[in-house]
Amino acid sequence: MDTSLSRRGLLRAGATAALAAPLLAACGRTPAADTADGDKTFTLYWNAGHGYDAYAKVVKKFEADHGITVNWQKFQWPDLQTKLTADMQAGTVPDLVEDDGSGWPITYATSGDALALDDFIAKDGEKVGFPHDWQDNALRNVQYKGKTYGVPLHLTCNLLFYNKTMFADAGLRAAPSTWDEFLSAARKLTHGRQYGVALNSDFGYAPPWILQNGAKYWDPASRQAMTPAGKATEALAFQHDLIHRYKVSPVPVASSDYEGPEKLFVANRAAMMLSGPWDFAPIKQAAPKLDFGLALPLSHTTRATNFAGSGVFIPAKARHPDLAWDLITRLTALDVELAATAETGMTMPRKSWADSAKVKADPLVGAVAKALAYGQSWPNGVAATGKATQLSDAWKSAYESTILSNGGAAKAVDGFRAAAAKLVGG
Amino acid sequence: MVATLERRAAPAVRRRGSPMRRRQARTAFAFLAPALVFFALLFFYPLGNEFVTSLFAGTRADQFAGLGNYTRAFGDGQIRHAFAVTLQYGLGALVLSVVLGLALAVILNQKLRGRAVFRGILLVPYLTSIAIVGLLWRNILDPQVGILNRLLVTAGLPEQQWLGDHPLATLIGITVWQQTGYVTVLFLAGLQGIPDLYYEAAAVDGASVWRRFRHVTLPLLAPTTLFVSIIGVISSLQEFALPYLVTGGGPAGATDLFVFRVYQTSFSFRDFGYASALSYLLLIVILVLSVVQLKVGQRNAT
Numbered sequence: 001m002d003t004s005l006s007r008r009g010l011l012r013a014g015a016t017a018a019l020a021a022p023l024l025a026a027c028g029r030t031p032a033a034d035t036a037d038g039d040k041t042f043t044l045y046w047n048a049g050h051g052y053d054a055y056a057k058v059v060k061k062f063e064a065d066h067g068i069t070v071n072w073q074k075f076q077w078p079d080l081q082t083k084l085t086a087d088m089q090a091g092t093v094p095d096l097v098e099d100d101g102s103g104w105p106i107t108y109a110t111s112g113d114a115l116a117l118d119d120f121i122a123k124d125g126e127k128v129g130f131p132h133d134w135q136d137n138a139l140r141n142v143q144y145k146g147k148t149y150g151v152p153l154h155l156t157c158n159l160l161f162y163n164k165t166m167f168a169d170a171g172l173r174a175a176p177s178t179w180d181e182f183l184s185a186a187r188k189l190t191h192g193r194q195y196g197v198a199l200n201s202d203f204g205y206a207p208p209w210i211l212q213n214g215a216k217y218w219d220p221a222s223r224q225a226m227t228p229a230g231k232a233t234e235a236l237a238f239q240h241d242l243i244h245r246y247k248v249s250p251v252p253v254a255s256s257d258y259e260g261p262e263k264l265f266v267a268n269r270a271a272m273m274l275s276g277p278w279d280f281a282p283i284k285q286a287a288p289k290l291d292f293g294l295a296l297p298l299s300h301t302t303r304a305t306n307f308a309g310s311g312v313f314i315p316a317k318a319r320h321p322d323l324a325w326d327l328i329t330r331l332t333a334l335d336v337e338l339a340a341t342a343e344t345g346m347t348m349p350r351k352s353w354a355d356s357a358k359v360k361a362d363p364l365v366g367a368v369a370k371a372l373a374y375g376q377s378w379p380n381g382v383a384a385t386g387k388a389t390q391l392s393d394a395w396k397s398a399y400e401s402t403i404l405s406n407g408g409a410a411k412a413v414d415g416f417r418a419a420a421a422k423l424v425g426g
Numbered sequence: 427m428v429a430t431l432e433r434r435a436a437p438a439v440r441r442r443g444s445p446m447r448r449r450q451a452r453t454a455f456a457f458l459a460p461a462l463v464f465f466a467l468l469f470f471y472p473l474g475n476e477f478v479t480s481l482f483a484g485t486r487a488d489q490f491a492g493l494g495n496y497t498r499a500f501g502d503g504q505i506r507h508a509f510a511v512t513l514q515y516g517l518g519a520l521v522l523s524v525v526l527g528l529a530l531a532v533i534l535n536q537k538l539r540g541r542a543v544f545r546g547i548l549l550v551p552y553l554t555s556i557a558i559v560g561l562l563w564r565n566i567l568d569p570q571v572g573i574l575n576r577l578l579v580t581a582g583l584p585e586q587q588w589l590g591d592h593p594l595a596t597l598i599g600i601t602v603w604q605q606t607g608y609v610t611v612l613f614l615a616g617l618q619g620i621p622d623l624y625y626e627a628a629a630v631d632g633a634s635v636w637r638r639f640r641h642v643t644l645p646l647l648a649p650t651t652l653f654v655s656i657i658g659v660i661s662s663l664q665e666f667a668l669p670y671l672v673t674g675g676g677p678a679g680a681t682d683l684f685v686f687r688v689y690q691t692s693f694s695f696r697d698f699g700y701a702s703a704l705s706y707l708l709l710i711v712i713l714v715l716s717v718v719q720l721k722v723g724q725r726n727a728t
Contacts, residue, residue, distance in 0.1 A: 082693040089486070089698060111485040111696070198570075201676075250570050253589040254676030263571045386485075389694045401678035404590060 041069050042320055043094035044327070045084060047310060048074040049278065050098065050154075052346075054339035058330045066323060078256075088113050093315035096324040098153060102392075103141040103383030105150030105313040110386040115314040116147040120325040128329045129350065137307055138349040140377035144384055150313035151328050155349035156276040157305045158208045159371045160295040166194070166271040175295035179212070179238060182272075182298055186248035189271040198261035198270035199239060201252035203399035205261075205274050207306035207378040209235040214301040217395070218382035225382075225391060225420035226413055231301070236402050237409035244406050252404055266290060276308055277368050280345035294367035297374050305371060306378035309349065341365055347372070385424045394419040480702035487698040495703035505704065507679060508687040511594065515683060516662030518598040519605065524654055526602060527609025528647075532639070534610065535617045545614070548607035556604075560671030563600045564589075589673065593680045597668050605661075609654050616650030617643070652723035656716050663712055684708055 044059070051074050059070050075083060077100045087093045088108070099105060108114035121130060131139055134152060142150035160182075162175050170189050176182040186196025199205070210217065215231035218224075226232040243249045249270075252260055262279050264270035266287040283290060297305035312331065314324045330336065337348040338358060347368045353359060354369045382388050398416035401407040483491040499505050530548065534541050551559065566574050567589050575585045588596045620643065628638045644651075666685040669675045675682040675690070685708070692701035 085693045085696055088696075113485075251587065251590050253569060253587070254593055254673040254681070255564065255568075255589075256671060256674040260568070260570065267571065269570065389696075393690065393694065396676070397678045400676045404677035405680075407678070 039319055040067065041071050042066075042096075042323055042327075043071045044073065045080055045094045045097045046072060046074045047080065047098050047100070048076050050074075050310065050346075052340050052343050054336055054343055055331060057339075058327075058336055062323075062327050062330060066326075068320075068323065088315070091317060093317045095314070095318045095320045096327055097313055097315060099150060099311050099313055101141060101152070101154070101307070101309040101311055103379045103381075103388055105142050105311065106144045106381075106383035107386070107388055108313070108315070109144045109147070109149045110384065113316050114149045115316045115318065115321055116149055117151070117314070117325065118147050121148060124325070124329060128332070129334075129352070130329075130332070133334075133350045133352050135349050135351060135354070135372065137375055137377055138309070140307075140381065141379055141383065142311055142313070150311045151332055152309060152311045152349040153332060154309040154311075154346050155372060155375075156278065156308045156347050156368065157297070157371050157375045158205065158274050158276055158308065159297050159305060159368065160272060161265060161275050161279070162272045162293055162295060163265070163268065163270075164291045164293050166268070170271075175293060177296070177299060179298060179300045183242070183246065183248070186242065186272065187246060190248045193269060195250055195264065195270045196248040197242065197272040198264040199243060199249045199252055199403065200258055200261050200274065201255050201400075201404060202258035203396045204258065206236070206239065206399055206403075208274060208297055208304065209239055211304035211306055211376050211378070212298055212300045212302060213238075216380060217378050218380045218391075220381045220384070223385075223425055224417070225424075226395075226417055229413055229417060233410045233413045235300075236399070236413060240402050240406070240409055243403060251406075254400060254404055262286075265292075277345050277347050277365070278308075280364060294364060294371070296367075296371055303374050304376055305374050307372070307375040309347075387423045390423050391420055394423070476702045476705060479699055480706055482699040483697075484699070485696040487702075491699060495700045496707065498700065499704055499707055504679070504682075505684075505687065508682045508684045511680070511682055512663055512665075512684040515594060515598055515601075515665065515681075516659055518595070519601040519662050520655060520658040522598065522602045523605045523609045523658060524651065526606045527654070528613050528651075530606065530610040531613030531617055532643070534614055545611065548610050550607070551604045552608040554604070556667040557671060559600065559604055560668055563603075564672045567596065590677065593673050593677060597672065597681055600668060600672070601662070601665070605658070609658075612650055612654055613647065616647045620646045648723065652719065655723075656719050659715055659719065660712055663708060663715075 046055075051072075059072060062068075063070050073083075073094070080098075081100075081104075084094075084097060088111075093113075097104075105114050109116070125131065130151060131148065135155060138152040138155045139148070142148055142152065160175060166189055167173075167175070167185075170185075172185055172188065176185045182197075189196035207217065210226070210232055213231045213235040214228070215235060216227055219227050243251055250264070259282075261270060261273040262275060262282060263286075265273045265275075266283055268290075283292070297303055312328050314321050314328075318324055332350075334350055334352050334356075337350055337353045338356060340346050341348060341353070341359065341362075345362075345365055347365060348354075354372065359369055360366050379388065382391060385391075394416050398412040401415075402409050402412045479487050480495055481490060481492060483489045483495065534545055534548075538544075566572050567586070569575055569585060569587045569590065578585055588599075624642045624646070625638055628642055633641070664685055665683050666689060669681045669683050669686040670689070673681040675686050684704070688701050688704045688708070691697050691704060
């Protein structure tokens with residue numbers, strides 16, 4: 001048998017493989033980005049916890065109406081951010097993205113990676129009710145230099161969850177309304193292995209306290225972070241004292257999730273926690289018989305809480321911006337909002353949603369709708385600096401040094417303000 | 427002398443010109459080609475691309491910065507902190523893994539009943555996905571809802587708060603738990619390669635168990651120890667999953683390992699040029715440490 005021929009063949013095969021490899025690699029990119037005109041795939045990035053049936057029905061109808069396949073990819077927030085950042089860098093972006101409400105549309109707008117929606121709004125805004133039917137503060141994190149880069153999808157806020165049975169057992173007739181009442185109730189409710197409250201290891205749960213003491217995370221006018229510093233320090237110190245001085249809350253441990261308080265709440269180990277409508281479904285699932293109520297955000301110098309929620313935006317290099325806008329209008333329609341609320345208890349940004357009789361009649365959803373009146377924007381436009389994530393990282397460290405590691409609040413706030421000044425001036 | 431050189435040189439000339447030799451070389455290249463293509467495309471090309479990226483700044487890495495990203499790293503307090511934390515983590519994990527792995531290997535090298543089963547069990551943590559390991563330990567160690575504290579309370583012992591009080595040591599402990607089985611197997615292979623003759627000779631000379639271990643076992647295990655050390659240092663310096671899964675790098679940066687910081691720099695801060703430079707600096711550190719370990723190991727072996 002003449003083997004030399006087969007060796008040549010093998011070499012040829014190797015050379016062919018070498019030449020084909022880059023082509024094959026190119027074929028492995030995001031489907032939405034690698035096809036020419038006539039592309040029939042629409043890529044949608046979504047939060048893993050928000051794949052509601054109400055939205056699935058909308059997506060199905062959208063597919064049928066346009067003869068297109070929606071590649072609906074769902075991620076946890078950090079993974080979504082990682083994937084999106086890599087996509088932006090590679091230029092292979094999805095058509096529509098759900099953002100975490102912290103200002104991603106502005107962050108990406110500052111680098112030219114988010115699409116301004118003003119032309120769409122001029123054409124369809126009146127018809128779909130955007131932005132006039134959206135609560136004003138909800139729009140704070142989607143507008144940059146006079147243009148709109150995103151549409152709020154959910155509008156939630158942090159408020160006080162309390163265990164009605166534990167309150168009754170402790171002789172407490174009403175939920176606390178001020179910091180003093182809160183501390184007093186927490187002390188009465190703490191005994192044995194039961195805590196009055198469970199504070200969160202996630203720094204994203206600190207904003208209500210800071211806002212309730214009249215401080216802001218970011219002041220665009222003075223370009224200062226955590227100001228006035230004294231008020232911010234007092235608020236951080238109060239949280240610290242709940243854990244380390246009064247011992248009415250367990251010490252949270254550093255973690256990559258935020259579910260610790262909810263686990264204690266459903267296990268009847270904590271009588272109160274700060275959370276929002278995103279915890280309705282997990283509580284119902286873990287402890288269907290738990291009798292809990294929602295109180296308005298607490299008051300100290302002012303009654304306040306921070307808005308949370310999510311939104312949607314279109315990347316600048318999206319293949320199907322027109323279709324993306326069409327899907328936005330469908331996902332944010334009032335009937336879809338009401339269906340999603342009925343399904344999960346999630347709260348929404350439309351004024352007409354808040355005015356709905358169904359919303360007002362639901363004790364939990366209605367309570368959130370009332371609390372939204374006290375909502376403030378925590379980022380307050382910080383994304384426009386282009387350094388929002390670096391600031392957030394510095395604040396995380398400051399929060400953890402005080403709340404988790406029992407450090408001084410003043411040192412943490414001063415350190416954070418110095419880091420912020422270094423990052424964005426002011 | 428001249429004749430000898432000629433005799434040695436002649437076959438070499440013949441080998442270069444031999445058609446058989448050329449065919450063999452072509453065949454060898456053909457077999458190597460897939461691996462070469464694989465590494466060129468998926469390793470060396472990204473490596474080169476990353477170096478180019480490290481010379482640029484901005485969210486799109488499109489502003490030429492020269493070596494600015496490299497010099498910036500030396501003045502960056504967060505990076506120095508992350509590097510120091512990583513060194514502590516690497517050193518702790520390596521030393522404990524080697525000591526425990528060696529001790530277990532020595533025990534398992536004895537003729538014990540069920541040692542094959544025990545060897546298998548020891549490898550299970552190493553074979554388990556790091557994602558599962560991270561989540562498993564996070565749930566075990568959670569001070570409020572974790573299994574460990576429930577057991578401690580049941581046994582009348584005080585509760586632990588290791589993730590809060592000693593987060594870095596806790597991550598080291600998890601790493602040791604996962605790595606020790608693998609290290610044990612490597613040492614076991616090394617131990618089984620030591621001829622009984624040496625131990626018998628030492629016993630005849632009246633050497634105690636400790637002296638046999640000290641003067642026979644340890645020196646003859648030097649190549650294995652060197653291998654384990656180099657692999658251990660490399661994997662420790664590159665650790666990412668545990669801070670990402672268990673502590674989120676906290677509290678207050680206490681478990682902010684270097685690669686986790688690189689991840690934050692690229693995917694949270696969108697500073698790809700700087701993140702690429704940091705990755706290159708880590709590569710240089712790993713190369714230097716590996717070479718130093720290799721040299722020290724070779725000198726000791728000599």
